[in-house]
Structures are given as structure tokens and as C-alpha cells.
Amino acid sequence: AARQEENADYLFYTKAMEAEAEERDMLERELRLALENDQLQVYYQPKIDLSTGHIRGMEALIRWIHPDLGFISPAKFIPIAEETGQIITIGEWVLRRSCYDTQNWINQGASRHLKVAVNLSGRQLDEEKLPQTIQDILEETGLHPTNLELEVTESSLMRDIDQGMRILKSLRDLGITTAIDDFGTGYSSLSYLRRIPLDTLKIDQSFVRNLHVDPDDAAIARTIMDMADNMGLTVVAEGIEIEEHETFLQSIHCHIGQGYYYSKPVPPAEFDKLLTTFSPPKSLNNRRTGEDR
Numbered sequence: 001a002a003r004q005e006e007n008a009d010y011l012f013y014t015k016a017m018e019a020e021a022e023e024r025d026m027l028e029r030e031l032r033l034a035l036e037n038d039q040l041q042v043y044y045q046p047k048i049d050l051s052t053g054h055i056r057g058m059e060a061l062i063r064w065i066h067p068d069l070g071f072i073s074p075a076k077f078i079p080i081a082e083e084t085g086q087i088i089t090i091g092e093w094v095l096r097r098s099c100y101d102t103q104n105w106i107n108q109g110a111s112r113h114l115k116v117a118v119n120l121s122g123r124q125l126d127e128e129k130l131p132q133t134i135q136d137i138l139e140e141t142g143l144h145p146t147n148l149e150l151e152v153t154e155s156s157l158m159r160d161i162d163q164g165m166r167i168l169k170s171l172r173d174l175g176i177t178t179a180i181d182d183f184g185t186g187y188s189s190l191s192y193l194r195r196i197p198l199d200t201l202k203i204d205q206s207f208v209r210n211l212h213v214d215p216d217d218a219a220i221a222r223t224i225m226d227m228a229d230n231m232g233l234t235v236v237a238e239g240i241e242i243e244e245h246e247t248f249l250q251s252i253h254c255h256i257g258q259g260y261y262y263s264k265p266v267p268p269a270e271f272d273k274l275l276t277t278f279s280p281p282k283s284l285n286n287r288r289t290g291e292d293r
């Protein structure tokens with residue numbers, strides 16, 4: 001009977017794996033058409049200055065809205081695009097779109113300091129010509145390099161640390177700022193961190209989620225903050241969902257906050273409105289510690 005059960009389990013898992021592989025192939029095929037057929041969009045989520053309550057910038061987040069399948073999460077299709085190499089074309093498209101939109105908003109009166117952050121996958125860092133591609137996009141759209149930030153995860157950087165650092169260095173030489181995304185979830189040693197050409201650390205949302213109840217997470221956030229201050233880095237906390245998160249992060253003087261508490265990622269037309277109408281939650285206003293820098 002045990003044997004039969006094992007067999008059944010085996011069949012079950014093989015079937016499940018087959019179904020997964022099939023879905024993968026299907027998504028890969030559909031993704032090829034997505035760009036041509038205008039199914040991809042860039043949404044923007046504001047990043048809030050925790051000392052002034054103003055929008056300092058935004059993160060560009062890709063969205064795929066498929067006519068039949070509906071919304072497909074980037075967590076699902078980005079890994080496929082990375083594996084197939086489609087991420088190179090898609091990533092370039094996101095960069096161009098984001099730079100274009102941001103320059104547009106600046107032209108229409110948004111702050112000259114408005115900074116758009118774009119996610120880069122490890123695969124893009126392998127491309128020797130990435131800095132040139134980005135420089136071309138900046139020239140094309142008229143966006144100043146200091147208005148662009150690039151977010152990379154520790155793990156994508158660690159795939160080939162020498163190559164990654166070289167690319168980050170040439171990007172920074174252009175005047176672009178760089179951020180480590182999901183910070184704290186990877187394995188980068190502190191000695192590496194010191195050598196990476198870096199401006200910003202983004203505290204991963206897994207540490208933010210329970211900040212207000214879990215002393216360990218609070219200690220991690222505090223430690224990241226101390227370290228960043230010593231290294232002259234800006235800290236962004238992602239995944240701020242409730243007032244308690246904000247309260248704690250403000251108490252440790254975290255610079256920038258991002259999360260549903262302020263706004264979900266929204267389509268460009270909505271972000272355009274946010275730029276002129278956004279007012280921070282009362283909680284932030286009442287605790288404001290400083291003015292615009």
C-alpha cells in the first residue's frame with residue numbers, strides 16, 4: 001500500500017510539474033506578444049520623504065495586463081523573462097518609458113529633483129553595453145542622470161560581483177544613483193557592501209511588516225539605519241502598510257518610506273494627479289521633524 005501511495009504521489013507531482021512547465025511555455029509565448037500588443041504598462045509608487053511628507057520620487061513597477069488571463073504578477077513573469085533573455089528588451093522598454101514619463105512630469109512643473117527608480121535584473125547587469133544603452137535613453141528623453149536611480153538586489157549583484165560592480169561604477173560615473181533592493185535578505189558581507197558603488201539601501205518589506213511587534217525586526221531596521229548613516233547612504237523602507245510602521249521608522253530617522261499606507265503603485269495618469277494632490281497621512285504631518293532639504 002505504501003508503494004502504491006508513493007506511486008500516486010509521484011504521479012501527482014509529475015502532473016503538477018508538467019502543468020507548471022506548460023504554463024511557463026505558454027507565458028513565454030504570450031510575453032513575446034505582450035510588448036507588441038501594448039499589454040505591458042509601467043505603474044508608479046511614490047516614495048515619501050519621512051521628514052517632510054513630500055513625494056521625493058517613485059518606483060517604476062511593470063504591469064502585464066493580458067486580454068484573457070488578466071493581471072499577471074511580475075513575480076511570476078519576470079523570472080521567466082530573465083531565463084529566456086526577454087528581460088533585456090522588456091527592461092529597456094521600462095527604462096525608456098520611466099525616463100520619458102519622469103521628464104514629462106518635470107516639464108509640467110514637478111520638482112527638478114523628482115527621482116524615478118527602475119528595477120534592474122541580474123541579467124541586465126551582464127550586458128556590457130547597459131551603461132551606453134541607458135545614456136542613450138537619457139539623451140533621447142532629456143532626463144538628467146541624477147533623476148534616475150537603479151535598484152538591484154544583492155543576489156543579482158552577487159551572481160558575478162566583479163562584473164556587477166564594474167557596471168554599477170560606470171552607471172554612477174554617469175551621475176545615476178544606485179540602490180540595493182530587498183536589503184537584508186541576501187548574503188552580501190559588510191566588506192563587500194563597502195566596496196559596492198552605492199547610494200541607497202532599501203530595507204526589505206519582510207523586516208518592515210512586523211517592526212512594531214517583533215523586537216528582532218526592529219533591531220535589524222535600527223542596525224541597517226546606523227550602518228547606512230555611517231556610510232552616508234540614504235535608506236528607503238518598503239512595504240509600509242500601517243501607521244505603526246511609519247512611527248517606528250520615523251523614530252529611527254529613516255529617510256524615505258514607500259508602501260500601501262501612502263499609495264499603491266498607480267498608472268501614470270493617476271500618478272500625475274498624485275504629484276499635485278498628494279498629502280501625507282495626518283500621522284506623518286503631526287510628527288514632522290524637518291523641512292525640505
Ligand code: C2E
Binds near residue numbers: 119205
Ligand atoms: P520590488 O522591486 O521589491 O518591488 C516592491 C514590490 O512590493 C512591488 O511588487 C510593490 O507593488 C510591492 N509593494 C509596495 N508597497 C507594498 C506594501 O505596502 N505591501 C506589500 N505587501 N507590497 C507592497 P510588484 O509590483 O508585484 O513587483 C514584484 C517584484 O517584481 C519587484 O520587487 C521586482 O523585483 C520585480 N519587478 C517589478 N517591476 C520590474 C521591472 O520593471 N524590472 C525588473 N527587472 N523587475 C521588476
Ligand code: MG
Binds near residue numbers: 119
Ligand atoms: Mg524595487
Ligand code: MG
Binds near residue numbers: 181182238
Ligand atoms: Mg524590494
Ligand code: MG
Binds near residue numbers: 182
Ligand atoms: Mg522584491
